[in-house]
Amino acid sequence: MTQTDPQNTTTATESSQTKSSDEPILRVNDLHVSFKTDEGMVRAVRGVSFDVRAGETVAIVGESGSGKSVTNLAMMGLVPKPPGNIDSGQAFFGGRDLLSMSDRGLQSVRGRHIAMIFQDPMTALNPLMTVEQQLTEMTRLHLSLTRHDARKRAIEMLGLVGITAPEKRLRDYPHQFSGGMRQRVMIAMALSCEPELLIADEPTTALDVTIQAQIMELLADLQARKGTAIVLITHDLGVVAGVADRVLVMYAGRIVEKADVRSLFAAPQHPYTIGLLGSLPNVESNRDEPLAAIPGQPPDLSQPIVGCSFRDRCEHRFERCQTDDPILTPRESLGSEPHLAACHADVNTGETRQ
């Protein structure tokens, strides 16, 4: 890999500080994805680079339209083309670039080595197939299990995710399960081939808090036992604080901040992250004081963006922000991982950085 792009340089800094045994299992490099729409070309992902190491949980945080889901769909070859197009970038997994792989090649990776769980289990499960059919399909295909062994494995997996009487429930269809139970079935399916990487796209957003707590606990438990790396895509900073090791904050198709979870929450360095954390009511927030809302709205990605994409909503903006798009640069980290932010300002002093 040649390191020419500024965002690549940051990736290099990051990995040079990690032990060699922590070689990333996934390395995404300067990914660009766009969609052709009636309003013009929407640049959904505009140069995203990150690593995921074995056994760790990386959270990708951002609001609707920030590109967090598209980034992951692109890696899995699930961006509909057209209207979507992967303009450039690589995603190395096990030494191979997922983005230049054939459909056949991808099929041998998807489900087997990288699995995905989605926000809405009802749309991800096939309503016309029993849970048994769906659970055994993958293991028979990828692990070449016999029908009998696949069934045994399915029962084992359902038990593992906490579904009672798994033998009986195998015959049921998805609609016979509640929302939380369906999400468990999806997790059982995703983990049945013991993938090295699990991409969880808003896995608990559709669920109630008490069920959400059960599911997050289950994921953490399975991760500890199987050593699966997890990419967690979410807008819920509360969930992130509870489970993530590292966090990537996305805004308007870019990563604007990248840090150790503790460092990010204790000393956020990008004005957008600061704004997001300020918008949340918390234990200390006073009823008499308004919440620190971020004014305005995210930019229209069908229009070309010159300069920093956050500048119109930013309290620290300078003239330079109108013209130069800031790149990720290292800041002081309060955790064991580097802390990077893409901002021309030093948010601690309000001064511009050289």
Added chain:
Amino acid sequence: MNDTQMNSTDTPLLSVRDLKVHFPFRRGSLFNSQKGVIRAVDGISFDIARGETLGLVGESGCGKSTTARAIINLVSPTSGDVRVDGVSIAGMSDAAMLPYRRRVQMVFQDPFASLNPRMTVGGIIGEPLVVHSLARGRDRKLEVLRLMELVGLNPRFLNRYPHEFSGGQRQRIGIARALAVQPDLILCDEPVSALDVSIQAQIINLLMDLQQKLGLSYLFIAHDLAIVRHIATRVGVMYLGRIVELAKSEDLYAGPKHPYTEALLSAVPVPDPEIASKRQRIVLSGEVPSPDVYYPGCAFADRCPVKIDRCITDRPELPPKNHAAACWVREEALTAKSAQTN
């Protein structure tokens, strides 16, 4: 505020007593059908005072939205009483309801589904003024422009259609429409849950600002406990069609009494890794049971970590207290304690 006559200030603005909404259903085949009843709301009581915000929290299916809908007769209550300024409106005809609908307005969760896509913003906000014959012609237009300004919408957008707005702006349109008739009470049904975090805070600030300016009362329904804590003066926690705990906001969050409230609060993710790693979570087993099953005792007993035999057979009621929990285990301790202090 309003030209309708005010009763004495002792009368709560809204008073709900033993409200029940049951939906009968029939399932199975034509020849082998079973009849049953979904107890969406099963006997709840609360008051809302002028200028107050009552938060109603609970998980999906607990009946919080049905409660709001029953208050303004969008679904007919099966039994119970709803009073606005002491006047009973439950089960009133649509025509007789009209003056009360003016006093009690609603803001809905989905700003995409609750605005007519074929009407302009001006038309949407002005429609209540037509229905209630409050302003016409030029006056109406001026009033609409005033309302747009009040909720932070640019008056230039008067002739635009809902699809041209973002979620947050659409929610502002819905709020302006509710304010058009100068209501006393606004029922907000998950008004921010469809919005992004940074936009949520804008709408919460707007609602609180309007409350100060106009002396509004809110019934604020949400599943996000952190937001309810910020906006509500009092909070009711619902489980399976009943209020299991009702208290001042500070008291409820500082010392929840009902085991369900405890579990719910402990499950809320905290956006702070230090606190999150130290916190003891009460992870409830099982899920909210189906509301078509009748529980003679406490509906939470199946999942309750502290249940006693009595919970299976006797139904606990909310005692008339400032901080009330419908729980046999916790309420006994409470009675003993407060008997000493009083």
